[in-house]
Structure formats: structure tokens, C-alpha cells
Amino acid sequence: MMHNDWQRWVCYLSLALSLLLMLLPLPMALLPLRPWWPALVLVYWVLEAPDRVGLGTAFITGLAADVLAGALLGDQALRLVVIVFLAQRFRARLRFFPMVQQSAAVLLLLLNDSLLRWLIRAFAGLPLPPLLAWAAPLVDAVLWPFVFLLLDGLRARMRARES
């Protein structure tokens, strides 16, 4: 019970923090490369706590991100749901990949997401992302090991304190 309790808090806090990180300012030239923190954090929790984080969590996180950033309501919700679904589908394999391979998988997930984003924006008539935005998944893939190790370390420490 206690175990579930703190894990839930770590999970929700990390998601809320990822939403805030998403808003941090960057120089204008680097803006298209901005990492999509909520996706990374959600994928981590899908891999490590699949009974806590599912499509519903992804949808609500995405909605919150949409309301905060606000281009089109439901845009990020849809994309996060797709990412989490794919991560759930391949969870059994992804979990035991070495870190480099995991990063590559994250890169593929987010490249697929870039395509989806391009389609949604084209259909909605929103300004299309610049070419540089296609390189953003690379940034996410590079950041993935750090997110993974950070959250893993956090969980291990909490568990150690628990026992």
C-alpha cells in the first residue's frame, strides 16, 4: 500500500514537472529542437509501471499539455496516446533492450510522432513545423538515457528508504 502510494506520487510529480519543462524558454533558433519531455517520462512509466500509466494517463497528460501550450486542443493528447500505445505493445521487448537500443526505439517512436504531428497540422491548417523540427526526435533519443537513469535512481532511492 505504502509502496503504491509513493510510486504514484513520484509518477504524477514527474509528469507535472515534464509539463513545466516543456514551457522552458529556449533561444529562437533552437525552438524547433525542443525536447518533448512528457513523452519521455510517459514512456519510462509505461515500461516500469504499466499498471499505473496507460492510455488514460497519456490522454490526460496530453490534454494538460494542450491547455498549457495551446495550439490545438487534443493534438498532443492524440500523439501521446499513440506513443504510449506503441510503447505498451512492445513493452516486453523494450524493457530488456540495452540502453542504446532503447534510445533507438525512442527515436523511432518520436519520428513516427513527427509524421503524425505533420499530418495533424496539415489537416488543421496550422503553420507546419520547420525542417529542423524533424531533428527533434534525435534530441529526445539522446536525452532518453538521462531521463531513464534519473527516474530509475529516484525510484531505487525511494524503495531503499521504504525498506
Added chain:
Amino acid sequence: MVLSRDGSASLFAASAGGTLRLAGYLLLAVALMMLDHHDDWLPRVRSATALAVEPAWRLAGAPARWLSDIRENLTAQSSLRRENRELRDALLLANVRIARMQALVRQNDQLKRLLDAADSLRMQGQLARVIDIDLDPYRRRLVLNRGARQGVQVGQAVVDAHGVMGQVIEVLPNTAVVLLVTDPSSALPVIDARSGVRAVAYGSGSGDLLSLPDLPINADIKVGDSLLTSGLGGRFPAGFPAATIVTIVADRSGNYLRAAARPAARLDRSDQVLLLRDLAEPMGPPAPVIDAGPPSSLIGPAPAGVGNASTPRAARNGARR
């Protein structure tokens, strides 16, 4: 063997249920997107959840704020003194210019009164601070720390010391979202300060330039010309620096010119901005209506005075009777 078959069966069952749920969530998201696209739901949802949205914005803007505070604290005293001296010089210059301007404004007022036109140079504003966060990386918007409670309204023009920045498009209780002139959905009516050619400057989706498409091929526009707001359309007050032309090229058909201009305002470095109040009555003379008629100080007590005057008379009549 049995185990693996069991595992795969449960995996399959889970994924079948998962696919259904996926379809449900996707449909929900698409429905939301269509609703938002047609009826602009997002601002409504945002104002309904302003209680959560605004603190999140402020929280996300805090680190940048702390950084600039720390930098301010760490700068050596000598550089602060130098900056102070420079600012004082600049202020002196600006004050001299304002003093000269005021004479011109008075003269302009008189001339306009002679012409029976509205007074458009009077200007009221409200200072606001930029909350340093990036909302959508493909659009150019700012968040300010003043909102509906401080009297900000949708449509107000936002300027900095160098020129026009944009206009307020969304107001929450304590914050406001500004559409910058470089946003792809922004259009700014401008006039060439040198030749008087009118044009509309659109935000270009990429980079920080404005584009002026479809200028007539013989339009008198040169590289380096400065553009002012023309005030057409009534959104932006006239006469503010808007941009400087940087390139002019003929379009493919050869019938039109296409110019690019650099905004005069420092869109990415502004910290303090000025929100302009809408000019009260840009056209027509309703201002005197307020002052017309006897002053309220006479209207107010008048009935009482009449009453007082009549009562003694009635009393006197009664007494006489």
C-alpha cells in the same frame, strides 16, 4: 511451452482490449480537435482552468526570472554604474525629445481641432512584464503578467521602446497572451514612412521577419525604408515604428514585388512592454457630450433647492392665510 502460450494469449487479449481503448481515445482526441478548430474551445477551456494554468505558467517562467535576477546581482558595481550613467544620458535625451514633441503634439492638436478630426496622439498605457516561457515552438506568442483583473482587454496593442510588438489575443484573470507581429497568423497594416505607400505586413512562419507580399511592381519602396503602423483597420494606433525593409524581390510572375522586413521591436529580448489602451473614440466628437448640459453639481441639488424654495413659500402662504 505452456507458460509462453499462456503469456502470448494474455498479451493478445490485453492488446485487443488495448486496441479498442486506443480507438476510443483517438476518436475522443479527434472530436476535441474538430470542436476546437470550429468553435475555438481552447480559450474557453483555458479560462475555465485559469486557476491551474496561470500558476503553471508563472512556475515555468520562474527559473528564467531567477537567472536574470542572479545575473543582475552578480554584475560588478562598475558596470552597473556605467549602465546607470548611460541610462541617465538616454533618459535626458528622451526627455528633451519629449519636450520638443509636446510642443508638436499641442500644435498638432490645434490643427486637428481646426480640421475637426479626432485626437489620436493621446496615448494611455499600462506596463507589463513578460513571463519568459515558450508556448508553441511554431508560433510567436508571449505571456504577460497582467490580465483581466488589471483591466487588460483582447485587442489591445502591445509595444516596446522600439516599436510595435503585437496584440493581446487572450486574457486570463492575471495573465494575457500576446500574438507577436511575426506570428504566421498576424497581419499589420503599415505605411512607408518615406513614400507613403501602404501595405500589409504578415508574419512569416519561419524566422523573425515580416513579409509584405503582393506589392505593386512600381511601388516606391526601397531597402532600408522604415515602416510605420498606418492605423487602418483600427487595431493598431497609427504612427508607431513597425519594421525596416531588408530585402525586395520580384515574385515569379514578375507582376508583384515581395518584400521582407525586420520588426523594429525587440521581440525576443523585451522584458517590460507597454499595453496601449484603446483610443477612446477614434472618430466623431462624442467627447463633448459628456460635458454638455449643466454640471452635475447643479443638477443634483436642484430639485431639493426647488423643494426648499417652495416649502417656505407654501408656509408663507399658509401663514398669510
